[in-house]
Amino acid sequence: MSHQTGIQASGSVKDTFVGARNGQYRLLKIVIDNEQLVVGSSRQPVGSWEKDYDSFVLPLLEDKQPCYILYRLDSRNAQGYEWIFIAWSPDHSPDDVSLSGYKKYLISQSSPAPLTAAEEELRQIKINEVQTDVGIDTKHQTLQGVAFPIAKEAIQALEKLKNKKINYVQLQIDMKNETIILANTLHTELKDLPKRIPKDAARYHFFLYKHAHEGDYLESIVFIYSMPGYTCSIRERMLYSSCKSPLLEIVERQLWMQIIRKIEIDNGDELTADFLYEEVHPKQHAYKQSFAKPKGPAGKRGIRRLIRGPAETETPSD
Numbered sequence: 001m002s003h004q005t006g007i008q009a010s011g012s013v014k015d016t017f018v019g020a021r022n023g024q025y026r027l028l029k030i031v032i033d034n035e036q037l038v039v040g041s042s043r044q045p046v047g048s049w050e051k052d053y054d055s056f057v058l059p060l061l062e063d064k065q066p067c068y069i070l071y072r073l074d075s076r077n078a079q080g081y082e083w084i085f086i087a088w089s090p091d092h093s094p095d096d097v098s099l100s101g102y103k104k105y106l107i108s109q110s111s112p113a114p115l116t117a118a119e120e121e122l123r124q125i126k127i128n129e130v131q132t133d134v135g136i137d138t139k140h141q142t143l144q145g146v147a148f149p150i151a152k153e154a155i156q157a158l159e160k161l162k163n164k165k166i167n168y169v170q171l172q173i174d175m176k177n178e179t180i181i182l183a184n185t186l187h188t189e190l191k192d193l194p195k196r197i198p199k200d201a202a203r204y205h206f207f208l209y210k211h212a213h214e215g216d217y218l219e220s221i222v223f224i225y226s227m228p229g230y231t232c233s234i235r236e237r238m239l240y241s242s243c244k245s246p247l248l249e250i251v252e253r254q255l256w257m258q259i260i261r262k263i264e265i266d267n268g269d270e271l272t273a274d275f276l277y278e279e280v281h282p283k284q285h286a287y288k289q290s291f292a293k294p295k296g297p298a299g300k301r302g303i304r305r306l307i308r309g310p311a312e313t314e315t316p317s318d
Contacts, residue, residue: 009037021080027056030068040067049073053099061094147246148173154182158206162257164219167208170196173239180247190273197268202227202240204247213281220260220280223248229266
């Protein structure tokens with residue numbers, strides 16, 4: 001055993017360590033004396049490791065003398081008793097190595113590493129989707145995100161859209177007042193939709209999509225969440241992603257608006273007629289299993305009929 005600087009352990013330290021393996025000691029204080037590691041103090045167990053801890057460890061901390069403290073726990077592993085190793089320096093606070101400080105250290109070690117800005121944003125986006133009640137007029141935290149109050153003008157515009165009196169509603173978050181407000185209700189044709197998507201700010205869009213599908217004329221409300229990537233601040237991205245689900249909860253469950261499709265984009269150029277149609281009416285790729293048909297009798301069978309009338313019977317061939 002040697003210190004990183006080349007300082008060697010004295011023979012007494014090695015002998016003491018042999019006794020420590022069988023649980024004889026609760027604590028060993030190791031100090032440097034004459035360029036050697038020596039045992040400065042030792043304690044034998046009295047109570048449990050937690051009861052002994054502060055009364056054993058804290059009195060041994062000296063203001064001007066660094067030291068190493070080995071403190072034995074009551075738990076064991078495959079190699080014997082488990083120990084805590086403390087490197088004490090006068091620069092530290094005794095609170096850091098107290099029992100409460102040690103427990104705080106354990107909690108910090110078991111906690112996940114600090115998230116980067118991008119990871120924190122992703123965590124917010126993927127917040128637990130457990131549904132909770134949300135309200136129109138109050139800001140509150142939900143398990144699904146943050147429910148900001150919605151301005152009266154925005155609610156009125158959404159009601160008009162639901163009743164098909166207007167065909168487009170754009171909402172934005174007032175960052176200062178933490179409120180969802182109305183941005184505009186410009187009449188918007190499908191060809192105009194890409195122009196409504198800001199290139200430097202996030203927005204929520206509700207669009208009355210008028211189109212034909214399989215011979216039927218349809219008017220369907222589509223929700224579009226536009227987020228132009230990292231041109232927005234982290235706070236803006238986090239708030240928009242966190243407020244999105246509670247907003248939709250209010251719109252669908254309290255305003256009774258039927259939204260046929262929810263879309264997330266980062267660029268208005270994506271909103272072509274083909275893109276929107278395929279989003280609302282995705283192609284079905286159902287797999288149809290082919291079954292082997294039994295072989296018919298040999299010989300000429302004539303033309304196969306696709307539909308047989310109920311009164312028709314098949315006349316056997318000669």
